[in-house]
Every structure is written in structure tokens, then in C-alpha cells.
Amino acid sequence: MTAPSDLLPGTRSVPFALALAAHGDRTAVIAADGPVTYRELAARVDATARRLGRERRLILLVGANTLDALVVHLAALASGHPLLLVPGDHPDAVQSLIDAYDPDVVARPDSREWVLDERRPVSAHxxxxxxALLLSTSGSTGSPKLVRLSHENLQSNAESIAEYLGIRDTDRAATTLPMHYCYGLSVIHSHLLRGATVILTDLSVADTCFWELFRSCRGTTFAGVPYTFDLLDRVGFDAMELPHLRYVTQAGGRLAPALVQRYAALGRASGWELFVMYGQTEATARMAYLPPELAATRPEAAGVAIPGGSFRLHPLPEWPEEDTGELVYAGPNVMLGYAHTPQDLGLGRTVKELATGDIARLTPDGLHEIVGRRSRFVKILGLRIDPDQVEAMLTRHGITALCAGDDEALAVAATSARASEAGRIQKLVTSECGLPARAVRVRIVAELPRLASGKPDYRAVRELGRPADAAAPGPGPAGGMDPEDLCALYALILDRPRQEVTQASTFVSLGGDSLSYVEMSLHLEERLGHLPAAWHTTPIRELRPPERKAPSHRRALETSVALRAVAIFCVIGSHIQVFGIKGGAHLLLALAGYNFARFHLTTADRRERVRRIWVSIGRVALPSMAWISFVLLLNDDYTLANLALLDSVFGPEDSKTGMHFWFIEALVYILIAAVAVLALPLADRWERRFPYGLPLTIAAVGLLPRYDLLGLPDRTQIPDAITVFWLFALGWAAAKAGTARRRLLVTAAALATVPGFFPGDPGREAIIVAGFALLVWVPTLPSRERVNQLAGLMASSSLYIYLTHWQIFPLIEGFSRHLAFLASLVFGIAYATCVTRLMRGLPVNPLPSLRRSPAGRHTSDRSRA
Structure with a gap:
């Protein structure tokens, strides 16, 4: 490692960055490419430090939770080069700071490699x-106002944090926060100081891959801002087995006292501790912490000063209460001061203590409680936002606005002749500030609120930004749109009057079905940046984006949608004999039951259930009958039995084309049987009391004809709906399997009953079982935006692709089967687009598997799927 003697005389550095090699062969970092020892890390840091040179230069580093970025960061700290650390996911903010500070070196990723753009050999400043370090306090606005931190600030704060957390060299900390954020950076610094391990990742705690990584790396700790704990609730953190977890830290904003108590209790029961902390970038990271043993009894307190620091209260006339005033902090971690221009980089210390802007109360037990805020700065999801900077940014875009906020969201009141400007304003603010859209609430007003004195009325601005549905406090805007805009989207896709859609509405309550499910899920995934679990039963007001927005190319695709798309692809390909992947149609029957349970059986009213199922039957049968009647006018391939969807009952046995629509017939018959059963009050009550047991029982009954146990004629001579009904019922049970034990049971049932259904064709049976298991155990699949668009198009058009392909591919297959395959898909999608537009005006709301495709019949060689 670069030794102090290698630096120019008078050059200062951060001690822990110089001492990496002292930890030897201990694991320093677990990165994407594997573990890196301290000795190896020190060598890489040394090589980069030598490349940076001995002459001090201003280095701008585009931050990322990667090994390359960490090496550049440590090399700058070790060799004395001042570092400007900027967020890597906001190119505009990066360019803004480059323009403002004219760095001598820019370190950033380029394709798959990191590059050092050395703009000059010696500093221009x-x-x-x-x-030592320059950090922004205003999120990702690109504001030129920066915090100037010294080498002593970084070292002392890392030592203090390591002391009160009791960090050991055996600890392994996951990077749940970005490196450019002072809280995330302090996690890295304090663990490297003690020779511990840093698990470098940019995965969200909402991602199952994060927890797989955490467990496999024997993670002992992770950090979270308040929204992190919302995500932990969603992913079932309280039921996770994390045998090596030792402590969890929280900062970046106030965590509700009830949550502090709940997670503290969970920690006690599970063998780990919760550290609630208070800090600001101006104090390098931390100023106070709440001892874990007080979390249960004093959850509202900020705690005590960190080792080496101290607090005092500055009296304020507007806060006359005893032992209350502005909280002022002193300690070796207090910044040198602010920088507004490059000329400020030559300044020494201009600040001796830190006036936090927070109003605090000293309690009799020696703890400090934050009771208010003096300044206009707000901290949202761990980011300190300057509303004045946001107002100035909007002014540059020609928008007159006032901004105010609290710990949950930034409210923006703007004047505009068009209400549609709200979306544009929200995008500008979220892009500039690095906030998720749910944390920016835009209201278009005729006049900006003013006090009698003519000054801005920021309290009124905050009130304008409150969620519209006062009965449902929540985070507000969702997924790139205000909740009211999401309501408009639901109304459009579900063809409901706008006034019927409220923030308390859900996809299911509005009558969403499998026809609209794919389209709605893709729109939501695009706007929210992910698809929340059980979104179809989640009120609109509760739909939220992830804590950190995923890269624009990264998406998730719901497994049921992916299976529908793949199934229709395989069905059509096997019919045209482009390939022989069969089993798609029967997997679609299980999907039909799965969606039937998710959509139809969540509404409370029995009559509404019945009505919706009948509407679904109509939305499957009517388009099918319309197409068949059209074909009847052109040729004699089909009969009136086909038109009435009764071919499996009355159709001629020697017909080569009559059974083309066996799947549709089976699906319609099954839905009619389901509505007949659930229309009975007793059966309806049984379903509500035994939502999992009833479909399993029905599946068991359905196995009687599947195994020819009823003494019925040969299986090939009875309607397919009777022999395949058990698959539908298993899908229904899968949707109601809420525990791992129940999912295991329904998976085992499929594994035991599918084999033997197609004698001599184990490949088809394997595809059905594999697809069913994927549906049961994997709710979403990693994907890309283009893949989502294609899969959504295929899944939502699957019924119409199936209906039309029988007439399309014979016209072309003599020339090219592959072209016939492509033409069948394209024509079906085009036909689906036309039909969907027409159906927008029909009664809405049902559900099951309408747009999930049909397929060939097991009794016909030509039509096998």
C-alpha cells in the first residue's frame, strides 16, 4: 500500500485507507466476481493511487456499489486527492457538477470498464x-452546494461508529444503500476500519436474490432508511431465517416509534439488535444513536451523542418550552464547511459546530428527542432536499411553483393552464432529486398560496400535497404518477366511469379479469419500476415504487403472464409443426383455474361473483363464436356444433377440423360448472370457509374421470372438460395455497397426477409439471422491458391468436412453415387489438383465463398442443 512517505510532503490522507494491507488475507469485499482479500484490495488501491499521481487533483467519482468504484474511492482517500462523489444513476446531476466544479479527473463506468478521464496533469484549483471528500446534501439535484469533509472527519466518524456498534472483524455488512449517500458510505468506511467484510451489491431488500446473497455470504448486518422497513414488511422479513444476522441499523429519517418497537422486539426474539441513529451529511454521517436496550421503551428518541461528540440546545423564541431549542452538535466529524464554487475548495475550516436546523428536547433521562424542524430542508427517504433549489430548477424550465415537504413527501404547487403539466413537473422533480415518484406530489393551482404579507404560504403547499384520500394515510404518488392519475389509468384500461374509481379501489374490485390483467400489469410495472406482490388486490393508494429505482433496462415479469405467452407460442408452433413442444394447452387450463381464484373469488358478494363469472364466460365464448361464424361463411370446415361450442358433445367423430376449438369448449364448460356450484349459498359458504380445501376436494373428484374410475365410456369419447377439470381445480388450489406446506402439497398433487395422462409422451407431461411448479413457487421472473412488451402482447392476444391461426397458417405453410408461424402470431395480435377496442364498450369485469390460449386436443394427432 502507498505509504505516507510516498506522498508529497504535507499531503494528508485517511488512515484507514492507508492501512488496508494490515488486515492481511482476511476477506475485505465480496463483489460480483467473488471475494477479495485485504491484501488484494490494498494492491489494487495502491496501483490506482500511483496512476492518480502525487500531485493533488480534484477527482469526480461516479459512485456505484462496485469494486472498481470502491477502489478509486479508497485510492483517492489514501493518496490525498480530494474526491467529489456523485450519484451514478443521474447523468444530468453528474454533468451539472462537472460543469460547476471542472474536476481534474473524472472516474466513471464506460460500457463494462471503468475509465479515468485525466483532463489535466495538475489541478486547476x-x-x-x-x-478529503465533497458530498451533496440535496439528493441528486446537481446542486453546486457541497459539504466539505476532511480526512479527520472521515476517520473519526468511522472510528466512532465502529465503537458504538461494536463492529468486529468477523462482521459482514451488505450495501443496502448507495455509496454516494453518506449513510451508505459510512457503512463501508466503518467496516473496512475494523477489518470486516463488505458485501458489495446494488440489489434491493425487496429482491429475493438479495437475501440469497446475504445468507450465502453469512451476512451479519445491513442498514436501512424508513422505506427499507416498509419493504421488509412486504417480503416477510419477520419469517426469514438469517442465522448470522447480528444487528440492523436505521437512519435517513424518522422511523415511526411503533415500527421501532416492533423491529426491536423482532430482534430480541431472533437474536439481533436494532440501532436507530440520527445524522446529517454535515456531520460526515452520524451524530446520535439510540442504545438498542432503549428501543422498546424510548422508540421516539434520537438518543445520545456518538463517542467524541456532544449536543447543546440553542434557545429559540418560537420554541419557549423548557429544555427545548435548536439542536447544535460539536465533534471531530463536523464538516469544514460548505462549498458553492470551485474557489471554496481552498478554504479551511469555516464551521466549528453544526446547527442542525432540527428542534430538539432534552428529556430527564438524558436523551434527545426531535420535535420539529427550523429550516426549509426536508429529509425524504434519506435524501436531504432543498425546496429552494427545486423551485429554482423548475423556474429554469419555465414553471412557476412553490415547494415544501415533510418526512414523507415533497409537495409542489404550480400554476399552469393545463392539468396535464402535473406529470411533466413530477418527472422533472423526480429526475433532478433522485426521489421515487410516490414521494413527489404535484398539484396544479390557479394561484400559488400566499400569506397576507404576500410571502409564500408553505404550510398551505404542504396541505395541498396531502394524499387526496384522507381516510387512507400513505405515501401518496405512485409509480411516476399521482394516485389520481393511476385512478384514471385503471378507469381507462378497465373501461369504468372515472368517478367510480377511487384510491381505495383495487383491480379486482373494479372487475379486472385476465383480459385486462396483462395490460394493466405491464402499465403498472412500467410506472412503478416493479410489480408489487398481490397488486391486483392492493388499493391504488398503496401501490408504491421500490426504494431505489432499478436500472431502466431491468424489469420483472409475472410468471403467469410469461407462462401464458410461452404456452401460446408452443401451441401454435406445434400445430404448424415448426417444433414439437407440447403441453401448453393443458398448462393453460391450470392457469385458468389460478386466475379464476385470484380474480373471481376475492369479491365478497355471492351475486357479484356469479355475475362476473358469467361475464367472463361471455368474453370467452362470444369472440370465439363470432370468428367461427365468419369462417362458416367462407368454407365448410366447421359445423353448427362448432358454432355453438358443442362439438365435443354433438360433433361428428370423423371430422378433421371439428376439434380445433376443444380448449375453448372445455374452458367454457368448466366455468359454467363453477358458476353453477358457487351460485349455491352452501357451496359459496364452503368456499369462503375452506378456500384451499374446497378446490383440492374438487380436484380429487375430477381425478375420478381422469383415471376412468366412474365406468364411463372410453376417455376419448367424452367431453374434454370432464377429463381435464382436475387441472383447472389444481390451479385454483395453487392460487389459494398461502403457505409453503400448502404449496408443497399442491405441487406434489400435480407431480403425482399428470404423469400417465399422455401415455408415451413423458416430455409433454414434464412441461406441464414444470410450468405448474414455476407458477406455484416463483411469482415473478427477471426480465427486460422489450421482453415484457413482447410477452404481454403474446399473453393478452393468446385467445385471438389461437382462434385465427387455424385459418391463417394453411394459406402460407406450403411456402414456409416458419413464415406461417410468424403470420399466425402477427394476425392474431392484430385481430386482438381490434376486438379489444370493440370490447371496451361491453360489460366489464370478469376474469379467469380469457386471454389465455387454447390448444389442440389430446385425441387428435394434428391438433395436439
Missing amino acids: VLHPDL
């Missing part, structure tokens, strides 16, 4: 000897 006067750099104070104490200056």
Missing part, C-alpha cells in the same frame, strides 16, 4: 490540505 487551489485545494486545501485538509479537504
Whole structure:
């Protein structure tokens, strides 16, 4: 490692960055490419430090939770080069700071490699000897106002944090926060100081891959801002087995006292501790912490000063209460001061203590409680936002607005002649500030609220930003749109009057079905950046984006949608004999039962259930009958039995084309049987009391004809709906399997009953079982935006692709089967687009598997799927 003697005389550095090699062969970092020892890390840091040179230069580093970025960061700290650390996911903010500070070196990723753009060999700036790091306090606005931190600030804060957390060299900390954020950076610094391990990742705690990584790396700790704990609730953190977890830290904003108590209790029961902390970038990271043993009894307190620091209260006339005032912090971690221009980089210390802007109360037990805020700065999801900077940014875009906020969201009141401007304003603010859209609430007003004095009325602005549905406090805007805009989207896709859609509405309550499910899920995934679990039964007001937005190319695709798309692809391909992947149609029957349970059986009213199922039957049968009647006018391939969807009952046995629509017939018959059963009050009550047991019982009954146990004629001579009904019922049970034990049971049932259904064709049976298991155990699949669009198009058009392909491919297959395959898909999608537009005006709301495709019949060689 670069030794102090290798630096120019007078050059200062951060001690822990110089001492990496002292930890030897201990694991320093677990990165994407594998573990890296301290000795190896020190060598890489040394090589980069030598490349940076001995002459101090201002280095702008585009931050990322990667090994390359960490090496550049440590090399700058070790060799004395001042570092400007900027967020890597906001190119506009990066360019803004490059323009404002004209760095001598820019380190950023380029394709798959990191590059050092050395813009000049010596610095163009006067750099104070104490200056080590520059961080923004205003999120990702690209504001030129930066915090100037010294080498002593970084070292002392890392030592203090390591002391009160009791960090050991055996600890392994996952990077749940970005490196450019002072809280996330402090996790890295304090663990490297103690020779512990850093698990470098940019995965969200909402991602199952994160927890797989955490467990496999024997993670002992992770950090979270308040929204992190919302995500933990959603992913079932309380039921996770994390045998090595030792402590969890929280900062970046106030965590509700009830949540503090709940997670503290969970920690006690599970063998780990919760550290609630308070800090600001101006104090390098931390100023106070709440001892874990007090979390249960004093969850509202900020705690005590960190080792080496101290607090005092500055009296304020507007806060006359005893032992209350503005919280002022002093300690070796207090910043040198602010920088507004490159000329400020040559300044020394201009700040001796930190006036936090927070109003605090000193309690009799020696703890400090935050009771208010003096300044206009707000901290949202761990980011300190300057509303004045946001107002100035909007002014540059020609928008007159006032901004105010609290711990949950930033409210923006703007004047505009068009209400549609709200979406544009929200996008500008979220892009500039790095906030998720749910944390930016835009209201278009005729006049900006003013006090009698003519000054802005920021309290009124905050009130304008409150969620419209006062009965449902929540985070507000969702997924790139205000909740009211999401309501409009639901109304459009579900063809409901706008006034009927409220923030308390859900997809299911509005009558969403499998026809609209794919389209709605893709729109939501695009707007939210992910698809929340059980979104179809989640009120609109509760739909939220992830804590950190995934890269624009990264998406998730719901497994049921993916299976529908793949199934229709395989069905059509096997019919045209492009390939022989069969089993798609029977998997679609299980999907039909799965969606039937998710959509139809969540509404409370029995009559409404019945009505919706009948509407679904109509939305499957009517388009099918319309197409068949059209074909009847052109040729004699079909009969009136086909038109009435009764071929499996009355159709001629020697017909070569009559059974083309066996799947549709089976699905319609099954839905009619289901509505007949659930229309009975007793059966309806049984379903509500035994939502999992009833479909399993029905599946068991359906196995009687599947195994020819009823003494019925040969299986090939009875309607397919009777012999395949058990698959539908298993899908129904899968949707109601809420525990791992129940999912295991329904998976085992499929594994035991599918084999033997197609004698001599184990490949088809394997595809059905594999697809069913995927549906049961994997709710979403990693994907890309283009893949989602294609899969959504295929899944939502599957019924119409199936209906039309029988007439399309014979016209072309003599020339090219592959072209016939493609033409069948394209024509079906085009036909689906036309039909969907026409059906927008029909009664809405049902559900099951309408747009999930049909397929060939097991009794016909030509039509096998």
C-alpha cells in the first residue's frame, strides 16, 4: 500500500485507507466476481493511487456499489486527492457538477470498464490540505452546494461508529444503500476500519436474490432508511431465517416509534439488535444513536451523542418550552464547511459546530428527542432536499411553483393552464432529486398560496400535497404518477366511469379479469419500476415504487403472464409443426383455474361473483363464436356444433377440423360448472370457509374421470372438460395455497397426477409439471422491458391468436412453415387489438383465463398442443 512517505510532503490522507494491507488475507469485499482479500484490495488501491499521481487533483467519482468504484474511492482517500462523489444513476446531476466544479479527473463506468478521464496533469484549483471528500446534501439535484469533509472527519466518524456498534472483524455488512449517500458510505468506511467484510451489491431488500446473497455470504448486518422497513414488511422479513444476522441499523429519517418497537422486539426474539441513529451529511454521517436496550421503551428518541461528540440546545423564541431549542452538535466529524464554487475548495475550516436546523428536547433521562424542524430542508427517504433549489430548477424550465415537504413527501404547487403539466413537473422533480415518484406530489393551482404579507404560504403547499384520500394515510404518488392519475389509468384500461374509481379501489374490485390483467400489469410495472406482490388486490393508494429505482433496462415479469405467452407460442408452433413442444394447452387450463381464484373469488358478494363469472364466460365464448361464424361463411370446415361450442358433445367423430376449438369448449364448460356450484349459498359458504380445501376436494373428484374410475365410456369419447377439470381445480388450489406446506402439497398433487395422462409422451407431461411448479413457487421472473412488451402482447392476444391461426397458417405453410408461424402470431395480435377496442364498450369485469390460449386436443394427432 502507498505509504505516507510516498506522498508529497504535507499531503494528508485517511488512515484507514492507508492501512488496508494490515488486515492481511482476511476477506475485505465480496463483489460480483467473488471475494477479495485485504491484501488484494490494498494492491489494487495502491496501483490506482500511483496512476492518480502525487500531485493533488480534484477527482469526480461516479459512485456505484462496485469494486472498481470502491477502489478509486479508497485510492483517492489514501493518496490525498480530494474526491467529489456523485450519484451514478443521474447523468444530468453528474454533468451539472462537472460543469460547476471542472474536476481534474473524472472516474466513471464506460460500457463494462471503468475509465479515468485525466483532463489535466495538475489541478486547476487551489485545494486545501485538509479537504478529503465533497458530498451533496440535496439528493441528486446537481446542486453546486457541497459539504466539505476532511480526512479527520472521515476517520473519526468511522472510528466512532465502529465503537458504538461494536463492529468486529468477523462482521459482514451488505450495501443496502448507495455509496454516494453518506449513510451508505459510512457503512463501508466503518467496516473496512475494523477489518470486516463488505458485501458489495446494488440489489434491493425487496429482491429475493438479495437475501440469497446475504445468507450465502453469512451476512451479519445491513442498514436501512424508513422505506427499507416498509419493504421488509412486504417480503416477510419477520419469517426469514438469517442465522448470522447480528444487528440492523436505521437512519435517513424518522422511523415511526411503533415500527421501532416492533423491529426491536423482532430482534430480541431472533437474536439481533436494532440501532436507530440520527445524522446529517454535515456531520460526515452520524451524530446520535439510540442504545438498542432503549428501543422498546424510548422508540421516539434520537438518543445520545456518538463517542467524541456532544449536543447543546440553542434557545429559540418560537420554541419557549423548557429544555427545548435548536439542536447544535460539536465533534471531530463536523464538516469544514460548505462549498458553492470551485474557489471554496481552498478554504479551511469555516464551521466549528453544526446547527442542525432540527428542534430538539432534552428529556430527564438524558436523551434527545426531535420535535420539529427550523429550516426549509426536508429529509425524504434519506435524501436531504432543498425546496429552494427545486423551485429554482423548475423556474429554469419555465414553471412557476412553490415547494415544501415533510418526512414523507415533497409537495409542489404550480400554476399552469393545463392539468396535464402535473406529470411533466413530477418527472422533472423526480429526475433532478433522485426521489421515487410516490414521494413527489404535484398539484396544479390557479394561484400559488400566499400569506397576507404576500410571502409564500408553505404550510398551505404542504396541505395541498396531502394524499387526496384522507381516510387512507400513505405515501401518496405512485409509480411516476399521482394516485389520481393511476385512478384514471385503471378507469381507462378497465373501461369504468372515472368517478367510480377511487384510491381505495383495487383491480379486482373494479372487475379486472385476465383480459385486462396483462395490460394493466405491464402499465403498472412500467410506472412503478416493479410489480408489487398481490397488486391486483392492493388499493391504488398503496401501490408504491421500490426504494431505489432499478436500472431502466431491468424489469420483472409475472410468471403467469410469461407462462401464458410461452404456452401460446408452443401451441401454435406445434400445430404448424415448426417444433414439437407440447403441453401448453393443458398448462393453460391450470392457469385458468389460478386466475379464476385470484380474480373471481376475492369479491365478497355471492351475486357479484356469479355475475362476473358469467361475464367472463361471455368474453370467452362470444369472440370465439363470432370468428367461427365468419369462417362458416367462407368454407365448410366447421359445423353448427362448432358454432355453438358443442362439438365435443354433438360433433361428428370423423371430422378433421371439428376439434380445433376443444380448449375453448372445455374452458367454457368448466366455468359454467363453477358458476353453477358457487351460485349455491352452501357451496359459496364452503368456499369462503375452506378456500384451499374446497378446490383440492374438487380436484380429487375430477381425478375420478381422469383415471376412468366412474365406468364411463372410453376417455376419448367424452367431453374434454370432464377429463381435464382436475387441472383447472389444481390451479385454483395453487392460487389459494398461502403457505409453503400448502404449496408443497399442491405441487406434489400435480407431480403425482399428470404423469400417465399422455401415455408415451413423458416430455409433454414434464412441461406441464414444470410450468405448474414455476407458477406455484416463483411469482415473478427477471426480465427486460422489450421482453415484457413482447410477452404481454403474446399473453393478452393468446385467445385471438389461437382462434385465427387455424385459418391463417394453411394459406402460407406450403411456402414456409416458419413464415406461417410468424403470420399466425402477427394476425392474431392484430385481430386482438381490434376486438379489444370493440370490447371496451361491453360489460366489464370478469376474469379467469380469457386471454389465455387454447390448444389442440389430446385425441387428435394434428391438433395436439
